Amino acid sequence: MLPNLNPLLHNQLRLSIVSLLIGLEKADFNFLLKETGASKGNLSVQINKLREAEYLTVSKSFVNNYPKTECALSPKGIKAFEEYVAGIKKYIDPNP
Amino acid sequence: MNTAEEQLQLIERMIKQSQQKISDNGQFYLLWGWVALSASLIHYGLLHFTDFSMPYLVWIILMPLAGIVSSIMGRKQSKKAERTLYSDKVLPYLWASCTISMLILIVLGYKLTWTLVYPLLLIIWAIGLFSSGALIRFKPLMYAAALNWILAIFAFFVAFDVQLLLIACSMLFSYLVPGYMLQAQARRDAA
Numbered sequence: 001m002l003p004n005l006n007p008l009l010h011n012q013l014r015l016s017i018v019s020l021l022i023g024l025e026k027a028d029f030n031f032l033l034k035e036t037g038a039s040k041g042n043l044s045v046q047i048n049k050l051r052e053a054e055y056l057t058v059s060k061s062f063v064n065n066y067p068k069t070e071c072a073l074s075p076k077g078i079k080a081f082e083e084y085v086a087g088i089k090k091y092i093d094p095n096p
Numbered sequence: 097m098n099t100a101e102e103q104l105q106l107i108e109r110m111i112k113q114s115q116q117k118i119s120d121n122g123q124f125y126l127l128w129g130w131v132a133l134s135a136s137l138i139h140y141g142l143l144h145f146t147d148f149s150m151p152y153l154v155w156i157i158l159m160p161l162a163g164i165v166s167s168i169m170g171r172k173q174s175k176k177a178e179r180t181l182y183s184d185k186v187l188p189y190l191w192a193s194c195t196i197s198m199l200i201l202i203v204l205g206y207k208l209t210w211t212l213v214y215p216l217l218l219i220i221w222a223i224g225l226f227s228s229g230a231l232i233r234f235k236p237l238m239y240a241a242a243l244n245w246i247l248a249i250f251a252f253f254v255a256f257d258v259q260l261l262l263i264a265c266s267m268l269f270s271y272l273v274p275g276y277m278l279q280a281q282a283r284r285d286a287a
Contacts, residue, residue, distance in 0.1 A: 015110075035113050092101060
């Protein structure tokens with residue numbers, strides 16, 4: 001375990017979600033489900049945690065009578081991700 | 097959990113996964129390609145084999161129709177999309193700017209001579225194709241743009257009816273061929 005790293009992002013699934021979203025405008029729940037390989041329940045719990053921290057925004061709509069949940073990173077989430085990456089880089093190479 | 101290296105590898109893998117597949121299934125290239133190919137050949141046919149006085153009507157009827165179908169398709173596709181890349185947001189604006197430029201040229205074309213309008217249209221198409229190819233990282237569209245620029249240069253030196261055939265040629269190789277390639281790739285990705 002690496003100390004002093006944002007604990008919210010220092011979780012395999014939450015980090016996966018944020019990493020998938022970082023290069024995208026937005027993605028829907030099923031895409032995140034497929035790409036992370038997580039279970040529905042776990043994924044929705046972790047998305048909620050990120051949403052509560054205001055790292056991502058979640059919008060719900062209906063397409064052909066099926067619910068569609070879309071997630072997008074917020075500026076706060078992007079900043080947290082960048083700081084996290086800078087943090088782990090320091091562990092790999094403490095004297096760049 | 098895990099070391100810094102593992103975390104970094106996870107990030108890299110996820111970013112790659114999200115970018116991997118091309119989200120364009122070629123449907124717009126196929127729609128516009130088929131419509132404009134038909135229009136240019138019908139125009140050529142009417143010009144050569146009939147006495148019809150307004151052969152250009154075929155464009156005025158078919159193009160707005162394609163525009164309507166295309167915007168409906170666009171709306172459906174964006175609703176269905178599993179993920180939206182930043183380029184997916186830019187592309188409609190790029191093609192809208194090309195379409196507006198072309199409309200101005202077509203409506204005010206009588207101020208120039210008509211033989212200048214079609215080469216300029218080919219040049220505008222090339223801008224759209226080249227930029228789209230770069231945005232979605234699909235080289236065939238960039239080659240298609242290069243072909244359009246070459247056809248445009250030729251078009252400046254030939255008669256109007258031959259220009260129609262050059263447009264047809266552009267539609268076949270610059271829109272339909274990459275369109276079918278994108279469609280095939282989208283099917284492979286979905287499988």
